[in-house]
Amino acid sequence: MCLALPAKVLAIDAMTDMAIVSLGGVRKDVSLALVDDVRVDDFVLIHVGYALNKLSEEEAERTLRLFAEAGLTAGEPA
Amino acid sequence: MKYIEEFRQHDLAHQLSAAISKAVKPDRSYHLMEFCGGHTHAIFRYGVQDLMPPNVKFVHGPGCPVCVLPIGRIDNAIALVERHDVILCTYGDVLRVPASGRRSLLKVKAAGADIRMVYSVRDALRIAQENPGRQVVFFAIGFETTTPPTAVAIRQAQAEGLGNFSVFCNHVLTPAAIQNILESPEVREMGSVSIDGFFGPSHVSSIIGSRPYEFFAEEFQKPVVIAGFEPLDVMQSALMLIRQLNEGRYEVENEYTRVVTREGNTKAQSLVAEVFELRRVFEWRGLGLVPYSALRLKEAYAALDAEKRFDTPAIAAADVKGCECPSILRGVKRPVDCKLFGTVCTPENPMGSCMVSSEGACAAYWSYGRFRRPETASRESVA
Numbered sequence: 001m002c003l004a005l006p007a008k009v010l011a012i013d014a015m016t017d018m019a020i021v022s023l024g025g026v027r028k029d030v031s032l033a034l035v036d037d038v039r040v041d042d043f044v045l046i047h048v049g050y051a052l053n054k055l056s057e058e059e060a061e062r063t064l065r066l067f068a069e070a071g072l073t074a075g076e077p078a
Numbered sequence: 079m080k081y082i083e084e085f086r087q088h089d090l091a092h093q094l095s096a097a098i099s100k101a102v103k104p105d106r107s108y109h110l111m112e113f114c115g116g117h118t119h120a121i122f123r124y125g126v127q128d129l130m131p132p133n134v135k136f137v138h139g140p141g142c143p144v145c146v147l148p149i150g151r152i153d154n155a156i157a158l159v160e161r162h163d164v165i166l167c168t169y170g171d172v173l174r175v176p177a178s179g180r181r182s183l184l185k186v187k188a189a190g191a192d193i194r195m196v197y198s199v200r201d202a203l204r205i206a207q208e209n210p211g212r213q214v215v216f217f218a219i220g221f222e223t224t225t226p227p228t229a230v231a232i233r234q235a236q237a238e239g240l241g242n243f244s245v246f247c248n249h250v251l252t253p254a255a256i257q258n259i260l261e262s263p264e265v266r267e268m269g270s271v272s273i274d275g276f277f278g279p280s281h282v283s284s285i286i287g288s289r290p291y292e293f294f295a296e297e298f299q300k301p302v303v304i305a306g307f308e309p310l311d312v313m314q315s316a317l318m319l320i321r322q323l324n325e326g327r328y329e330v331e332n333e334y335t336r337v338v339t340r341e342g343n344t345k346a347q348s349l350v351a352e353v354f355e356l357r358r359v360f361e362w363r364g365l366g367l368v369p370y371s372a373l374r375l376k377e378a379y380a381a382l383d384a385e386k387r388f389d390t391p392a393i394a395a396a397d398v399k400g401c402e403c404p405s406i407l408r409g410v411k412r413p414v415d416c417k418l419f420g421t422v423c424t425p426e427n428p429m430g431s432c433m434v435s436s437e438g439a440c441a442a443y444w445s446y447g448r449f450r451r452p453e454t455a456s457r458e459s460v461a
Binding site: 001002003004005006008023024031033034035036043045047048049050052053055056057059060062063064066067068070071072073074 | 096114142143144171220279317337349435437
């Protein structure tokens with residue numbers, strides 16, 4: 001039920017506080033009522049028609065590096 | 079899709095698996111409870127359990143808001159449509175939850191009631207705008223993730239003076255449930271459920287932040303790692319929990335930093351605080367009456383509260399005989415321990431709520447785990 005998916009913001013309508021996002025290529029209308037400072041090309045987390053949060057690209061890359069680092073230590077002798 | 083595929087990479091999964099095997103101490107076990115059905119789903123769908131050493135065990139928690147909703151609340155909703163002729167709007171998961179007398183909202187809909195499945199509470203608002211002559215009730219359900227959208231809709235209905243719209247509120251709070259599990263006799267005294275650490279919720283935490291868990295880590299001396307819902311997130315978080323346990327630490331760590339901060343979404347928090355207040359007590363399936371674990375509409379929004387507009391008496395309803403959902407939700411039993419599992423209870427014809435939602439432990443076992451070899455499955459024993 002708490003499923004939320006990352007979607008890319010394609011266009012913003014400031015008057016209605018709505019955005020058009022691309023969810024893996026599917027265009028959807030979502031409300032921006034719960035988030036601030038969203039810009040076109042940002043990724044937002046979508047849940048029941050609302051953007052809940054912005055996704056941090058930097059943090060996503062950092063987490064992926066952590067996975068790779070954990071894998072590297074696994075290969076070292078104990 | 080960006081931010082999804084990268085977190086499901088096969089090679090990285092095996093590297094993390096090797097790192098976990100190397101990190102675990104052979105002379106102890108690691109019982110890690112995932113509170114969220116999203117994690118349960120990921121663990122089963124991607125076979126994460128099979129990538130863990132035998133002494134790392136996942137204990138499945140309450141799962142999802144649908145799983146913990148008591149039958150009496152569904153009975154209330156059925157009464158709303160049958161007695162008050164309302165249009166009842168709700169999220170899809172709720173429709174198949176068994177109610178009393180072998181009924182469900184889906185069966186009542188099939189018999190002619192005006193029950194509509196919506197993707198968003200915005201759809202319920204639109205239905206109310208399009209049907210000014212009818213009462214429209216939104217059956218609101220969900221953890222902290224789903225509550226803010228309901229708050230936005232309530233404020234919008236108030237602002238627009240949408241007199242035929244109301245909300246039947248079943249929003250519940252995760253920290254109260256985690257505390258209830260940790261304080262339960264099974265965990266504290268009987269030792270029949272062993273929990274060494276917690277995977278913290280992903281999207282609940284995107285709203286409430288990681289700060290609310292600091293109390294549990296300190297009070298109960300159990301590590302918590304906020305984990306994303308993708309398989310690599312779960313594995314990395316397991317590694318972080320194992321490291322904390324090895325080092326004797328019990329801190330709140332955050333693996334899901336691409337979304338979750340310590341403070342969370344403060345805009346959403348203040349909207350929720352403006353519209354909702356705590357209920358003194360609320361019934362959870364499996365956990366019983368949990369103090370301060372759910373929300374209701376504040377007095378300022380009482381006109382939009384379906385429980386005030388219509389008659390919704392507290393209904394004490396019993397679960398289906400033989401259904402082990404209550405024990406499964408607390409991590410005391412596994413789905414395969416239930417006599418109904420896979421016999422009379424399947425996702426097509428669920429007897430208990432854990433088989434309804436795809437995030438329920440029973441549905442996850444049924445969909446992805448039932449063909450595993452018995453010796454592999456038995457390694458998950460929570461005992």
